[in-house]
Amino acid sequence: MTAPFLQTVGLRAHYGDAQALFGIDFHIGEGETVAVIGANGAGKSTFLKSVTGLVRVAPETVLIDGRPSGGSVPGDIVRQGVALVPEGRRLFPSLSVEENLLMGGYARRPGPWSLQRLYGMFPILKEKRKVPATSLSGGQQQMVAIGRALMSNPRLLLCDEISLGLAPIVIKEIYDALPAIAAEGMSVVIVEQDVMVAQRVSQRLYCFQEGRVSLEGASDGFTREQISQAYFGI
Amino acid sequence: MTETIIQGLLLGGLYCLFSLGLSLMFGVMRLTNIAQGDLIVAGGFAAISVAPLVGGHFVMAGVVLLPVAFAVGYALQRTVLNRTLGKDPLPSLVVTFGLSIVIQNALLELYSADPRSLDAGELATGSLNLGGDIYVGTLPLLILVAALACTAGLQLLFSTTSLGRAFRAVSDDREAAELMGLNSAKVYSVATALAFVLIALAGLFQGLRTTVSPADGPLLLLFAFESVIIGGMGSFWGTFVGALVLGVSQQVGFKFDPGWGVWFGHLVFLAVLLVRPNGLFPKTKG
Numbered sequence A: 001m002t003a004p005f006l007q008t009v010g011l012r013a014h015y016g017d018a019q020a021l022f023g024i025d026f027h028i029g030e031g032e033t034v035a036v037i038g039a040n041g042a043g044k045s046t047f048l049k050s051v052t053g054l055v056r057v058a059p060e061t062v063l064i065d066g067r068p069s070g071g072s073v074p075g076d077i078v079r080q081g082v083a084l085v086p087e088g089r090r091l092f093p094s095l096s097v098e099e100n101l102l103m104g105g106y107a108r109r110p111g112p113w114s115l116q117r118l119y120g121m122f123p124i125l126k127e128k129r130k131v132p133a134t135s136l137s138g139g140q141q142q143m144v145a146i147g148r149a150l151m152s153n154p155r156l157l158l159c160d161e162i163s164l165g166l167a168p169i170v171i172k173e174i175y176d177a178l179p180a181i182a183a184e185g186m187s188v189v190i191v192e193q194d195v196m197v198a199q200r201v202s203q204r205l206y207c208f209q210e211g212r213v214s215l216e217g218a219s220d221g222f223t224r225e226q227i228s229q230a231y232f233g234i
Numbered sequence B: 001m002t003e004t005i006i007q008g009l010l011l012g013g014l015y016c017l018f019s020l021g022l023s024l025m026f027g028v029m030r031l032t033n034i035a036q037g038d039l040i041v042a043g044g045f046a047a048i049s050v051a052p053l054v055g056g057h058f059v060m061a062g063v064v065l066l067p068v069a070f071a072v073g074y075a076l077q078r079t080v081l082n083r084t085l086g087k088d089p090l091p092s093l094v095v096t097f098g099l100s101i102v103i104q105n106a107l108l109e110l111y112s113a114d115p116r117s118l119d120a121g122e123l124a125t126g127s128l129n130l131g132g133d134i135y136v137g138t139l140p141l142l143i144l145v146a147a148l149a150c151t152a153g154l155q156l157l158f159s160t161t162s163l164g165r166a167f168r169a170v171s172d173d174r175e176a177a178e179l180m181g182l183n184s185a186k187v188y189s190v191a192t193a194l195a196f197v198l199i200a201l202a203g204l205f206q207g208l209r210t211t212v213s214p215a216d217g218p219l220l221l222l223f224a225f226e227s228v229i230i231g232g233m234g235s236f237w238g239t240f241v242g243a244l245v246l247g248v249s250q251q252v253g254f255k256f257d258p259g260w261g262v263w264f265g266h267l268v269f270l271a272v273l274l275v276r277p278n279g280l281f282p283k284t285k286g
């Protein structure tokens, strides 16, 4: 096994007095695709927010390249090569498609991703580059959100429920694009409600339940019963 | 009547400069700067104090004052105002209200209650013939041109530069902007720094055109508010037009009865609010 690029050790996270994560141990290596599944409110988004600095956590509970990075500001995390496609996309409504993508490149990390390359991959975005990003269809907006994250040339891409609210055919289109995106050794974390999709696109998976890891292992190594128990508890 | 309207447009130019800073700070960080009017007055007094030190010419006073205003705005935002921002608008209102009181009292202490003005030199008496028997003062015309240039400049900055893109992004979604690596505290500070440059310019022109006195601030704030709201929040051209509408309304009222000028402005403001609650040019949401 390659040394983990990102690791969390006993990660705990709080919103005010309410604790949302109770000691998450997680790791992902270079070039790996890992899925995180779990019911609504299990803590999946909180986990991604903790890793990216949107929720403050203790320094030594998040390690990037082995260095304590918990509690860093989001800007420092993205400059270290971890980019988030946030839940609900959160595009900038007053920015055009192209301006949204350019914002993603704000961290100025060197790497293969550029406007040209994204436009080559999603030609529709080139066509619509001048229009407000939030005037696009849901699927196209998701492409912008993913493209915006890629513009920072991440080593690890975190995707929070990118299929939410999209038509099945659009979901398939987006997940089909994933292997090409990750081809150059980028690691990907996929947060998904759809267990089948999650298993299909990932090598390993974690299931969260009420802020704890309830199941962990190779994505194709579980029975339905194991997963549904880990997903819902008893 | 033409004469009245032209005078109103010229007055509106000054009101536009009163309001652009307010519009900018509100647009970028939803901060309503209650001290706007008092800061304009402070800018006017600062120009009056600086002018004799730099040869007496107001242009030189401006050259010294505007960069200082930039630095003061940046520092104030960085050290104080950033701490007041959040979902709740009350802390920033309370703090800028407090700032307003502090400035009024400090000015009263330093300069006494007497109105003072800044010497405009030959500009004060110069005028231009617009054809026929219509003349406009050079100084009011210069102020209107400056307002036009500042509005166009801000609009260009916002729509075409990467700084403008950053302003719009933090305004849309601060957290998402920080995810991209933006430091919103710095972006806000640059916005306030620019607003303070506009405020200082407004104070300088106010001192040149009429007078400043420590108690003027609240009325100037009111004019700035009315301009921004008539024009529609979040649009600089809207603010420009709103200021002209207010200026013309006041001049028309003044023509009927010298006591009615400001009141007529308030009436037009209320009328616009009734007919178009979001102002003449509401920001179109994407």
Ligand SMILES: Nc1ncnc2c1ncn2[C@@H]1O[C@H](COP(=O)(O)OP(=O)(O)O)[C@@H](O)[C@H]1O
Pocket: A015, A018, A020, A038, A039, A040, A041, A042, A043, A044, A045, A046, A047
């Ligand atoms: N901003 C917030 N403030 C307070 N509690 C929150 C906030 N966001 C999420 N939570 C709580 O944290 C828990 C985990 O939520 P979340 O991470 O969004 O779950 P998931 O993404 O798995 O659906 C839930 O109990 C939720 O109510």
Ligand SMILES: [Mg+2]
Pocket: A044, A045, A046, A087, A161
């Ligand atoms: Mg979630």
